Amino acid sequence: MMPLTPSQTVLITGASSGIGLELAQDYLREGWQVIACGRDEHKLSALGADVLSGAMLLAFDVGQRHEVHQAAAKVAEYLTKEQCQLNLAIFNAGNCEYIDAAKAFDDVLFERVIHTNLVAMGYCLGAFLPLMSKGARLGLMSSSAIYLPFPRAEAYGASKAGVQYLAASLALDLVHDEIGVSVICPGFVATPLTAKNDFAMPMQVDVKTASREIRLGLQRGQREIHFPKRFTYLLKLLSFLPAALWQRLMTPNKTKPQKDVSQ
Ligand SMILES: NC(=O)c1ccc[n+]([C@@H]2O[C@H](COP(=O)([O-])OP(=O)(O)OC[C@H]3O[C@@H](n4cnc5c(N)ncnc54)[C@H](OP(=O)(O)O)[C@@H]3O)[C@@H](O)[C@H]2O)c1
Numbered sequence: 001m002m003p004l005t006p007s008q009t010v011l012i013t014g015a016s017s018g019i020g021l022e023l024a025q026d027y028l029r030e031g032w033q034v035i036a037c038g039r040d041e042h043k044l045s046a047l048g049a050d051v052l053s054g055a056m057l058l059a060f061d062v063g064q065r066h067e068v069h070q071a072a073a074k075v076a077e078y079l080t081k082e083q084c085q086l087n088l089a090i091f092n093a094g095n096c097e098y099i100d101a102a103k104a105f106d107d108v109l110f111e112r113v114i115h116t117n118l119v120a121m122g123y124c125l126g127a128f129l130p131l132m133s134k135g136a137r138l139g140l141m142s143s144s145a146i147y148l149p150f151p152r153a154e155a156y157g158a159s160k161a162g163v164q165y166l167a168a169s170l171a172l173d174l175v176h177d178e179i180g181v182s183v184i185c186p187g188f189v190a191t192p193l194t195a196k197n198d199f200a201m202p203m204q205v206d207v208k209t210a211s212r213e214i215r216l217g218l219q220r221g222q223r224e225i226h227f228p229k230r231f232t233y234l235l236k237l238l239s240f241l242p243a244a245l246w247q248r249l250m251t252p253n254k255t256k257p258q259k260d261v262s263q
């Protein structure tokens with residue numbers, strides 16, 4: 001696999017906020033051609049007139065298959081016009097919602113989260129992967145929640161575990177196409193998504209750190225990009241312990257409800 005170098009083209013979904021917005025700005029600063037995707041046209045335009053100046057802006061809902069394919073057609077036109085290739089695609093758009101009462105399982109919430117975080121990733125692959133050629137790389141956004149089950153994270157964790165399997169399987173099947181696949185598993189990152197959380201988020205990092213770790217991992221062609229290491233290695237270590245032990249650690253206290261989940 002050829003190492004990725006600046007002055008190439010990167011497409012980022014969820015580039016209107018948080019980690020995706022920081023990635024888009026940092027790639028622009030490094031001289032990449034950036035295709036910044038979001039679902040809100042006005043929000044994107046405002047960013048395009050400011051911190052995302054110079055990026056190609058694309059507004060579509062990743063959960064709507066026809067919108068994703070329409071967006072890919074525009075990207076194909078752009079690539080032809082600019083005579084460039086899509087070297088890197090980071091499918092980062094996502095959502096987090098918690099199952100507050102497992103016994104009264106909210107199947108509508110479950111479907112919504114799986115759809116946005118996992119099914120939509122399939123739409124993005126179906127639409128954008130045909131535009132990628134030898135030497136390109138995909139970054140699929142999962143989460144450190146995949147290393148250990150967290151309470152209330154039935155929907156979110158399942159969606160991100162699905163992304164991990166998707167990335168691992170794709171990595172095998174794209175070897176002969178010489179397209180690399182990285183799964184991205186951040187711990188807690190300070191973004192509008194985590195700002196809604198009402199519980200402690202140990203070892204949280206800022207978006208600049210997250211963007212640096214992700215860009216470095218993608219540049220090195222890492223299969224799995226995880227950070228901050230002290231947090232992700234702790235989760236990995238706990239997962240090797242007997243299930244009875246980590247289940248006791250992770251089970252919420254019934255008398256004093258504990259809202260402790262991972263992003
Ligand atoms: N923050 C963390 O601690 C953390 C940890 C692990 C993994 N992650 C993952 O990292 C990714 C980015 O999260 P973030 O923390 O940066 O959250 P964020 O600030 O809320 O950004 C999420 C981005 O996804 C976009 N998006 C959501 N649903 C969409 C849809 N249906 N169609 C198109 N775009 C959509 C949002 O668009 P709008 O601006 O229109 O809302 C926004 O640009 C997510 O996949 C999240 O699960 C985050």
